[in-house]
Amino acid sequence: MFKLTPAAAEQVLKAAKHGGTEGLCLRLAAGQNPDGSIDYxxxxxxxxxxxxxxxxxxxxxxxxxxxVPLLDQTVMDYVELEPGQFHFIFLNPKDPTYRPPADG
Structure with a gap:
């Protein structure tokens, strides 16, 4: 099904605490763009x-x-894309723009 990495989970829990939304669930949704890519x-x-x-x-x-069909097998991570710039990313083999992470 859908999974979070430990880094993503830590950031989600921090955001809930800081935003006063502790106790609420993380709701996920997805839509397919005209080019087939997935919008999360x-x-x-x-x-x-x-x-x-x-x-x-x-x-x-x-x-x-x-x-569920669009999000099944997806992993959500929280990574540093540029120095000092952290973002949630979605690793989904069903998304045509998906590229497996490089080792190292």
Whole structure:
């Protein structure tokens, strides 16, 4: 299913604490762009009746059933892309723009 790296989970938990949203789930959504690439969305939210619920690295995650096919097998990480600039990234083999991380 969907997984967080320890770095991503740590940052999500920090954001929830600083934003006053502790106790809420991390909601994930995705949409397919015209070129086939996937647009990822996330925010803190309550659990809804139809949601798929999972836990990764201590973070409660909810996904509406419609988004599961696009998010299945995805790993969310938190990385430094440029010196001092950290971002969440989504590693999804179903996304045509996906490139496996280089070792090292």
């Amino acid at each position: 969305r996330m925010g803190f939210d309550d659990l809804s009746e139809d949601d798929i619920r999972l836990n990764s690295e201590g973070v409660d995650i909810v996904i509406a059933p419609d988004y």
